[in-house]
Amino acid sequence: MVDQGSGAKIMYPDLYRGLNLKLEDLTAYDSPLVSFDGKVVIPKGQIRLPMQAGSKVVEVDFIVVDAYSLYTAIEARPWLHALGAVSSTLHQKVKYPSGDQIVELVGSQSITRQCLMYAILHQPVSESSAFAKEKGELVEFLKRNVDVFTWNAYEALRVDPSFICHHLNVNPSVTPKKLPPRRSSKDHSDVVKDEVIKLKQAGAIEEVFYPEWLANTVVVKKKTGK
Template sequence: MSVARLLAEDLNSELKRARVEIRQMMSFSDEDKIGTIQPHDNALVVTLRIGGYDVKRVMVDQGSDVEIMYPDLYRGLSLKLKDLTAYDSPLAGSEVVEVEFIVVDAYSPYTAIVARPWLHALGAISSTLHLKVKYPFGDQIEKLVRSQSRARQCLVATILHQLVAESLAPVEEDS
């Protein structure tokens, strides 16, 4: 048997044994900004499927390390105290990511906030500039697209809430 044939057989058997995993690159480009009003500084607000319901006004906060749920959503999902230990948050498709939410009884224009643990569990990347979240799903890259108008509505609601709170606050008199 020739040396070339032995090398070819060795190479062929090595290729058969090796499992080459090809992953698509997740990135953002100017094309991802199409459909957004630029420039902007809006929050990344999406709709997620949580507990079998499409939940609007969910902010993706890549700077936070906890997922937050506000009381309206907690009550709307008919959750009980025992449900606070772990919670499934399904996305588009059949991807399910289990995260733990902290219920915060405070005003927020958002129904929930998902943060780094959710992004990491999903293997996702987010871009506030492009107002999108991308994550691997099988051999595809899926996208969660923002609702820029909802983000702006949340900002207005926050400003109005702050104005009302300030007008109701007791006025301190100078002595």
């Protein structure tokens, strides 16, 4: 995770053990830290490791803590500054210059959502605290209503347009232009056809006719290769 509001670079147990680090590899670090839940955490120590982002390698001083976290490590402002990077939590992207081009690191919305659900269901809390009761009630509520959550457009059958609806952000004072048709390859045409059928069956889209405004479809591969 990248925390642009913090100056501390944190390494958690999963990454510490995954790198086969030992206590003797660490240098002393005695300053206590305050975790996201307000608890004071005493670090195990500190270690400097190279961290690669694309073609760039930056030496990072990680503070090693033995505490619960969904993340393996937290990067902070010094790492962003060393790369000359700009990050956006909204878009889950980090961009930085490398030579004569701009390199982009892209996060995953699905993994973020999985982390959120895992945090709700598995974060350890004191069972004697008032929050433990609230957490238990929330978990039971989510379990009882798990059928109302959708993870893709095909599961959101016939969403009421009054709840959410996509509109083209166009200037009504500008005359629309019809692009000349561009022939797609058979593979692209099949992909578009299958996607349209799925979305129509889910009620997410409907057929409309724009005799004066048409745009060619653009097929872009996902990171999964699909």
